[in-house]
Amino acid sequence: MSTFRLTISFILLISCYATNSQAEVISIADPNYQTPNSPAGILRPVNGMSMSRVEQQFGQPDDIVPPIGDPPITRWIYGDFSVFFEYSTVIQSVVPHEEP
Numbered sequence: 480m481s482t483f484r485l486t487i488s489f490i491l492l493i494s495c496y497a498t499n500s501q502a503e504v505i506s507i508a509d510p511n512y513q514t515p516n517s518p519a520g521i522l523r524p525v526n527g528m529s530m531s532r533v534e535q536q537f538g539q540p541d542d543i544v545p546p547i548g549d550p551p552i553t554r555w556i557y558g559d560f561s562v563f564f565e566y567s568t569v570i571q572s573v574v575p576h577e578e579p
Contacts, residue, residue, distance in 0.1 A: 521574055524572045525569065528568070529567055529569075531567075533569060537557060540555035541556050541557055542556040543556070550566060551565070560572055560575075
């Protein structure tokens with residue numbers, strides 16, 4: 480019986496230490512840095528952004544493909560990526576594959 484009590488006491492003691500541990504994450508990166516959201520490391524618009532926000536953040540597109548269909552889908556072409564809009568909201572941004 481004393482071995483049982485000793486085992487239970489030991490388990491309770493260890494569980495007290497395990498539940499009391501804490502960790503803190505400290506970021507030392509530049510707070511203005513944005514993580515690239517493509518494997519190529521290219522920053523591009525995210526879904527849900529408005530046309531005006533895309534233009535503010537990425538500038539004027541190199542080319543604009545007029546709206547097609549219903550709902551209208553518009554494509555803005557930048558040097559490294561293309562952005563697709565439904566009405567005036569980003570639904571997708573893509574980095575085209577380079578041909579071998």
